[in-house]
Every structure is written in structure tokens, then in C-alpha cells.
Amino acid sequence: MATTGGADVDLLRRRVLNVVGHELRTPVSTVRGLADELAARYGDDDLVEALARNARRLDRLVDDLLLAAAVGTVVPVAEATDVDVVAAAVAAWERRAGGIPLAVAGEAVARARLPVVVKVLDMVVDNAIVHGEPPYTLTGSTHGDCVVIELANGGAPISDADLELAIEAFYRSERGVTNAPGLGLGLAIANTLVTADGGTLSLRPGDSSGVVARVELPAG
Amino acid sequence: MRVLVVDDEPDVRLLLRLQLERAGHEVTGEAGDGQEAIDACAEAAPDVVILDLLMPRMNGFEAIPRLRTAHPDLRIVAYTAVAGDFVRNEMQRLGIPLVLKTGNFGPLQAAIES
Numbered sequence: 001m002a003t004t005g006g007a008d009v010d011l012l013r014r015r016v017l018n019v020v021g022h023e024l025r026t027p028v029s030t031v032r033g034l035a036d037e038l039a040a041r042y043g044d045d046d047l048v049e050a051l052a053r054n055a056r057r058l059d060r061l062v063d064d065l066l067l068a069a070a071v072g073t074v075v076p077v078a079e080a081t082d083v084d085v086v087a088a089a090v091a092a093w094e095r096r097a098g099g100i101p102l103a104v105a106g107e108a109v110a111r112a113r114l115p116v117v118v119k120v121l122d123m124v125v126d127n128a129i130v131h132g133e134p135p136y137t138l139t140g141s142t143h144g145d146c147v148v149i150e151l152a153n154g155g156a157p158i159s160d161a162d163l164e165l166a167i168e169a170f171y172r173s174e175r176g177v178t179n180a181p182g183l184g185l186g187l188a189i190a191n192t193l194v195t196a197d198g199g200t201l202s203l204r205p206g207d208s209s210g211v212v213a214r215v216e217l218p219a220g
Numbered sequence: 221m222r223v224l225v226v227d228d229e230p231d232v233r234l235l236l237r238l239q240l241e242r243a244g245h246e247v248t249g250e251a252g253d254g255q256e257a258i259d260a261c262a263e264a265a266p267d268v269v270i271l272d273l274l275m276p277r278m279n280g281f282e283a284i285p286r287l288r289t290a291h292p293d294l295r296i297v298a299y300t301a302v303a304g305d306f307v308r309n310e311m312q313r314l315g316i317p318l319v320l321k322t323g324n325f326g327p328l329q330a331a332i333e334s
Binding site for chain 2: 022027030034037055056059063072076
């Protein structure tokens, strides 16, 4: 009988999520699509709209679970193009930060799939807003054949143990559990996506406070 | 566009028919496997085939070369729930757009109309 060390458990977890997730994906996406069709026809009916809203939520959740478990078969399909990642990060910030000020510096153009970049940056921005505090600073730079985008936030320092675990699926820091709802999937999803496009995601302590999230991607 | 819908799941075919018709396309027919798709193309001459890849009897991979031989101008869009590296590379090699099955019709519509 084989022992189940950490690596074995992780492999088993991914296999279970892979199989279960794939079997869920078709019926869930079909329900979501049919609910959207109902909403298009009977959009003024609260019951239909509630059904569509929750079907969309379920559809996103199945995809997020698979991505968080590093199941690359659901990574968006798209051609890699030159993407201005500073502009994309600013756009993500404007979509999700509700007017919180952001200082921006530098430039960075990556060779990557736009839907992947958009989702990665959405997740990184969400994490900074939920777990960090102002001031927020976004910096883009190019280093040889890779580009780097860093989002720094202020706030309380995070322990080394939390920083190490924060990119894993379902991990919630003690502070996060008490002050922010969520499944703890965001950075794990971002990590799967950025890895699929030949990049990396990491976290480190800020210079004086808070955390810096660093995304590296191939240069455009 | 005149579109043939090929998927072994009847509910997926129903959804695609509703989405396509709402977007102004004509659904020329439905097929539940690769052989049915070949027969339906011979009968109705669609502009586009939305082709599930994993199906019983004759799958999408087997159907693609036969469809292309019989209908060189036919546009094929591969439509699948999941796609690993093999599927992505193979569709790229064949020059066939690949769309993942999500409830969101946008990417499929873009692939059909591009």
C-alpha cells in the first residue's frame, strides 16, 4: 500500500478536482447558457433573473475551482499578442478598486494572451484591495526577455508563513478569515494562468509595510 | 451564416440552437456524432460546423479530415468542454478555431463570425 505524503495528496486532490470538475463543466455551462436565454426572453421576471444570476455564478465557480487546482485544460483559448500590462493593470484597478488612488510608474509590454492577463490582474488587484491598505503603487519594468509588473500595498506586514501559503488554493490567513469573505482561490487562479503563459507570480514583504505582488511574463 | 450543430448532448444542441438563432444565424441541422455530421453536411451544405470533439462512435478528430475532403470551403469551429495541450496544438496545426464550452456565447459567436 502506497503511503500518502504531501505530494501524493496534492496529486490526488488535483485528479479528483479534474474529474469532478470536468463532469460538472458541461451541465453547469449548459444550465448557465439556458438561464441566459430565459433571461433574454423574460428578463423582467425577477425569478428568471435570479436563476440566471446564480447560474452565471456557478459557471464561474466551476472554472475558478479548476483553475485554482492548476487544471490547465480550462485556461482561456486565445492567441498570444503584445499586451500593455501597465495599461491592463490600470484598467483592472479602475474596474475593481472603486476610486481608491493608485500611483503608476514605468512601462511593460508582454507577449501573452489578453484574457489571461486580464483575469490575472483582476485577481491580483482584488487581493491587494481586500487584504491591503493605501498607499497603492503599480510599477512596470522590462528586464531582458521578461517584463515585471508589481503592485505594492500598505497595511500590516504579512508573516513569511502567510506569504508562502497565500498562492495556494483555499488558503485563508487568520486576518483574512476575520475581515474578508471568500474561498481563498484568487491568487491560486492567477498563478495557474500566469504559469500557463510562461510567467510567474510571487509575493514578498513591502519595503516598510504591506505586500508586493510581482507578476513576470515574457516580453513582447 | 448557415450553421450545423454537432454535439452528443441533446441539451447542448438545444442551447446552441437557441443562441445561434437569437444571434441571427440559421441552424441547418443537428448531429450527435461525426458520421451524422458528415451526412448532415452532404444534405444541407452549411457554411459553418460547430463540432464537439469528444463524441461516441465517430469523434470530432476523425470527422475533421472527412469533412474537409468533402467540403473544402466548410468552416469548422471546434467546441469542447476542456482542452489540454494535445487538443490545443492539434487544432492550431489544423487551423481550426477552438472554443471552450462555457455558458458565455460571446467567444463562440466571435469564432463563427470571424
